[in-house]
Amino acid sequence: MHELSIACELVRVAEQAARAERAYKVTAVFLRLGALAGVVRESLEFAWDLATEGSLLAGSQLVVEPVALAARCETCERIVQPESPPILRCPHCGNYTPELLAGRELQLRALDIERAPVDAATAPASTPR
Ligand SMILES: [Zn+2]
Numbered sequence: 001m002h003e004l005s006i007a008c009e010l011v012r013v014a015e016q017a018a019r020a021e022r023a024y025k026v027t028a029v030f031l032r033l034g035a036l037a038g039v040v041r042e043s044l045e046f047a048w049d050l051a052t053e054g055s056l057l058a059g060s061q062l063v064v065e066p067v068a069l070a071a072r073c074e075t076c077e078r079i080v081q082p083e084s085p086p087i088l089r090c091p092h093c094g095n096y097t098p099e100l101l102a103g104r105e106l107q108l109r110a111l112d113i114e115r116a117p118v119d120a121a122t123a124p125a126s127t128p129r
């Protein structure tokens with residue numbers, strides 16, 4: 001399954017970022033997913049538990065933030081939301097809009113992590129949030 005290998009790659013990148021932040025656990029992963037990214041959201045969510053098993057992300061929640069299509073129509077000279085992908089046409093004039101500005105995102109946006117406490121001697125008694 002295509003989405004499983006994508007999930008594994010996301011886990012690898014997220015784990016690297018989490019370790020750099022001295023995290024011992026990742027509780028949530030926020031992902032921007034474009035409508036034309038070529039990834040089925042449901043399959044990705046389905047693969048998540050398997051992909052995160054045994055990693056810092058085990059038991060974490062995958063939060064998918066969908067990104068709508070946006071393209072520039074050269075005829076109308078404005079940003080439009082093309083209809084009926086993968087053939088992208090301007091909903092106003094019907095011309096092709098090959099210049100896609102958004103919709104192909106597959107982007108790790110943020111992580112919720114739990115971090116090991118900083119050196120107890122220097123850490124304040126209560127950390128303001
Ligand atoms: Zn147009």
